[in-house]
Amino acid sequence: MDYLSQNKSYGGQQFVLSHPSEATGTEMTFSVYLPPQAEGLAEDAKLPVLWYLSGLTCTHANVTEKGEYRRACAERGVIFVAPDTSPRGENVPDVDDEYDFGKGAGFYLDATQEPWSQHFRMRSYIEDELPQLVARAFPVDLGRQSIMGHSMGGHGALTIGLRNPGRFRSISAFSPIAAPSSVPWGEKALGRYLGEDRAAWREYDAVALIEDGARADHILVDQGTADQFLDEQLKTGALSMACAKAGMKPTIRMQDGYDHSYYFISTFMAEHVAWHADRLTA
Amino acid sequence: MDYLSQNKSYGGQQFVLSHPSEATGTEMTFSVYLPPQAEGLAEDAKLPVLWYLSGLTCTHANVTEKGEYRRACAERGVIFVAPDTSPRGENVPDVDDEYDFGKGAGFYLDATQEPWSQHFRMRSYIEDELPQLVARAFPVDLGRQSIMGHSMGGHGALTIGLRNPGRFRSISAFSPIAAPSSVPWGEKALGRYLGEDRAAWREYDAVALIEDGARADHILVDQGTADQFLDEQLKTGALSMACAKAGMKPTIRMQDGYDHSYYFISTFMAEHVAWHADRLTA
Numbered sequence: 190m191d192y193l194s195q196n197k198s199y200g201g202q203q204f205v206l207s208h209p210s211e212a213t214g215t216e217m218t219f220s221v222y223l224p225p226q227a228e229g230l231a232e233d234a235k236l237p238v239l240w241y242l243s244g245l246t247c248t249h250a251n252v253t254e255k256g257e258y259r260r261a262c263a264e265r266g267v268i269f270v271a272p273d274t275s276p277r278g279e280n281v282p283d284v285d286d287e288y289d290f291g292k293g294a295g296f297y298l299d300a301t302q303e304p305w306s307q308h309f310r311m312r313s314y315i316e317d318e319l320p321q322l323v324a325r326a327f328p329v330d331l332g333r334q335s336i337m338g339h340s341m342g343g344h345g346a347l348t349i350g351l352r353n354p355g356r357f358r359s360i361s362a363f364s365p366i367a368a369p370s371s372v373p374w375g376e377k378a379l380g381r382y383l384g385e386d387r388a389a390w391r392e393y394d395a396v397a398l399i400e401d402g403a404r405a406d407h408i409l410v411d412q413g414t415a416d417q418f419l420d421e422q423l424k425t426g427a428l429s430m431a432c433a434k435a436g437m438k439p440t441i442r443m444q445d446g447y448d449h450s451y452y453f454i455s456t457f458m459a460e461h462v463a464w465h466a467d468r469l470t471a
Numbered sequence: 472m473d474y475l476s477q478n479k480s481y482g483g484q485q486f487v488l489s490h491p492s493e494a495t496g497t498e499m500t501f502s503v504y505l506p507p508q509a510e511g512l513a514e515d516a517k518l519p520v521l522w523y524l525s526g527l528t529c530t531h532a533n534v535t536e537k538g539e540y541r542r543a544c545a546e547r548g549v550i551f552v553a554p555d556t557s558p559r560g561e562n563v564p565d566v567d568d569e570y571d572f573g574k575g576a577g578f579y580l581d582a583t584q585e586p587w588s589q590h591f592r593m594r595s596y597i598e599d600e601l602p603q604l605v606a607r608a609f610p611v612d613l614g615r616q617s618i619m620g621h622s623m624g625g626h627g628a629l630t631i632g633l634r635n636p637g638r639f640r641s642i643s644a645f646s647p648i649a650a651p652s653s654v655p656w657g658e659k660a661l662g663r664y665l666g667e668d669r670a671a672w673r674e675y676d677a678v679a680l681i682e683d684g685a686r687a688d689h690i691l692v693d694q695g696t697a698d699q700f701l702d703e704q705l706k707t708g709a710l711s712m713a714c715a716k717a718g719m720k721p722t723i724r725m726q727d728g729y730d731h732s733y734y735f736i737s738t739f740m741a742e743h744v745a746w747h748a749d750r751l752t753a
Contacts, residue, residue: 196734197697203734254537259737415479452478452485455541 190326193218199263200225205249208322212314213276214307219319220253226266227328235330237469238268238323239462242315242349244340244364245374246293248273252339257455261462267469268329269462272319274341276308289374290381296369297345298393300382309382316349335465337361339454340418343410344369347395347428351403358468359407361461363454364416367428368396374422396424399431408432408439409464411457413447472608475500481545482507487531490604494596495558496589501601502531504541508548509610517612519751520550520605521744524597524624524631526646527656528575530555534621539737543744549751550611551744554601556623558590571656572663578651579627580675582664591664598631617747619643621736622700625692626651629677629710633685640750641689643743645736646698649710650678656704678706681713690714690721691746693739695729 193205201224210217227236239262241252249271252258262269275281275295282304283291295311323329336357338346343365350360369375370390379390391397412425419425425441432439447453475487483506492499509518521544523534531553534540544551557563557577564586565573577593606613618639620628625647632642651657652672661672673679694707701707707723714721729735 196730196732197695197728197738198734199738254733257539257542257737259734260539260741413479446479448478450478451536452480455539456479456481459542 190322198222199259201227201259201263203253203259205253210276210314210318212310212318215276215278215281217273217276217314218249219270219272220249221323221327222259222262222269223327224263224266224268227268230328235328236266236268237333237335237466238270238329238331239465239469240315240334240336240346241269241271242297242336242338242342242345243271243274244338244342245274246288247342248293251451252454255451255455257458258462261459261466265463265466265470267462267466268327270319270323272315275311281308290378294341294378296341296378296382296393297349298379298382301389302382302384305382311345312349315345316353333358333469335359335361335469337461337465338365339363340423340449341366341374343367344375344393344395347408348393348398350405351395351398352392354404357405359409359465360405361409361465363411363457364413364418364423364449365395365410365425365428366423368394368424370394370397371427372422372424396427396431399435399437404435404437407468408437409461410439410441411444411461412441413444413449413453415446416449416453418449472604480504481541483509483541483545485535485541487535492558492596492600494592494600497558497560497563499555499558499596500531501552501554502535503605503609504544504551505609506545506548506550509550512610517610518548518550519615519617519748520552520611520613521747521751522597522616522618522628523551523553524579524618524620524627525553525556526620526622526624527556528570529624530575533733534736537733537737539740540744543741543748547745547748547752549744549748550609552601552605554597557593563590572660576623576660578623578660578664578675579631580661580664583671584664584666587664593627594631597627598635615640615751617641617643617751619743619747620647621645622705622731623648623656625649626657626677629690630675630680632687633677633680634674636686639687641691641747642687643691643747645693645739646695646700646705646731647677647692647707647710648705650676650706652676652679653709654704654706678709678713681717681719686717686719689750690719691743692721692723693726693743694723695726695731695735697728698731698735700731
């Protein structure tokens with residue numbers, strides 16, 4: 190692993206790192222915040238970890254610079270990891286002028302269709318490779334994990350959490366793409382990455398996963414009412430309905446006047462971190 | 472004024488605006504955060520204002536996105552204004568490949584030398600034009616102002632505060648260029664903007680202003696010990712010495728292990744806002 194930068198912040202250390210990924214076949218960049226509790230930790234002691242998955246067009250940098258998570262992580266002793274949203278590099282296929290497909294739009298799935306299937310394997314990267322890598326380099330307790338994300342990353346957090354019961358103590362999302370199979374962003378991405386057989390899409394759709402029997406006990410969602418993507422792309426209502434039918438009791442909060450930006454995310458970030466920390470340190 | 476963006480955050484509103492400036496002869500962009508207390512304010516009621524001046528290469532955007540000031544401003548009911556660091560535009564003279572002079576490096580002075588003197592008038596802009604403009608558009612109480620800044624903006628906050636006794640209740644800085652007349656950044660900028668007569672530089676040098684009799688009762692400075700610019704460019708020690716000789720009692724804190732970045736600034740931003748708020752609401 191290459192350490193690209195290290196900056197002291199809120200008593201802890203903010204790292205940005207890169208490494209060659211087996212899953213994607215590319216160099217991948219991510220950030221890790223170690224809270225002050227990581228310093229002077231006893232030999233075998235480890236800290237809980239919160240994974241943050243970002244939205245369309247983002248890299249690790251957006252939340253790392255604008256997410257305002259470090260204060261809360263420092264208060265509660267939580268390690269915060271923010272991966273990239275897709276493979277990158279000249280040898281990775283892409284499409285011109287489409288912000289919602291290709292680079293920056295990995296949708297946290299393993300593509301099965303050419304030319305995407307070689308590199309677009311963000312599911313394997315996030316579910317398998319990155320946790321092992323991070324746990325080798327940092328004092329991360331893989332027995333105490335939670336996951337969260339924004340927009341496409343909210344989709345990622347919900348679907349990864351629902352598909353891996355028992356792995357995450359809690360799942361939260363800002364403005365998640367809750368039902369990608371039935372919105373333009375999702376139909377485009379799932380159709381091209383996975384092919385036209387919609388049965389293959391269901392494991393990458395939080396609402397479909399719940400309809401198919403997946404369950405999670407601790408889900409928190411914040412959704413701004415002034416979010417320009419709410420009606421057409423996000424489908425918070427469909428998530429509420431699916432959870433209700435399944436007897437699940439998520440906390441889904443409509444936040445008056447907030448939009449889709451990091452001005453919204455940062456407002457409620459500390460609450461999300463504290464909510465996860467309550468479950469990670471229980 | 473043009474409203475370029477408006478985003479709800481921490482219950483208040485983050486604005487980015489632009490306007491044609493008389494002082495600089497250019498279009499100028501700045502940001503204003505209105506805390507939630509601004510909503511439903513009685514007709515004549517106003518809120519205190521905290522001015523934040525940014526460092527070399529920055530625009531309003533750096534602190535607006537990475538400064539983590541909104542939570543504290545929302546808690547205390549403080550309006551936060553972040554101007555740009557220089558005039559911009561195709562008709563503004565600049566130098567290639569110099570990050571520390573020209574655009575992005577206005578040094579909060581009124582230039583007297585050609586070709587800079589026409590547009591590089593950031594002192595007049597910040598001291599005279601912008602406060603009047605902001606007070607016409609927002610419920611800002613010009614009787615309750617404080618000022619702060621980072622690096623070149625720390626120099627700006629200290630010098631503007633020291634030159635205008637009684638205007639600001641408090642002055643704070645992160646990693647200020649405290650004695651520009653005797654460091655490479657300052658010698659280059661003051662020499663080219665103001666000419667080689669060093670007597671003209673003294674009103675743009677916090678240490679020189681104090682030596683010449685300027686005083687301020689409430690000064691707070693945070694300086695990281697791992698700041699790569701500390702020894703050569705910032706001269707925190709010279710500020711301490713000048714204050715001691717003058718009988719001033721600033722709070723100057725060396726912060727162990729912190730560097731020159733927004734990872735440092737954001738760590739202590741809430742403390743600075745609260746410190747100013749204590750004086751603005753006393």
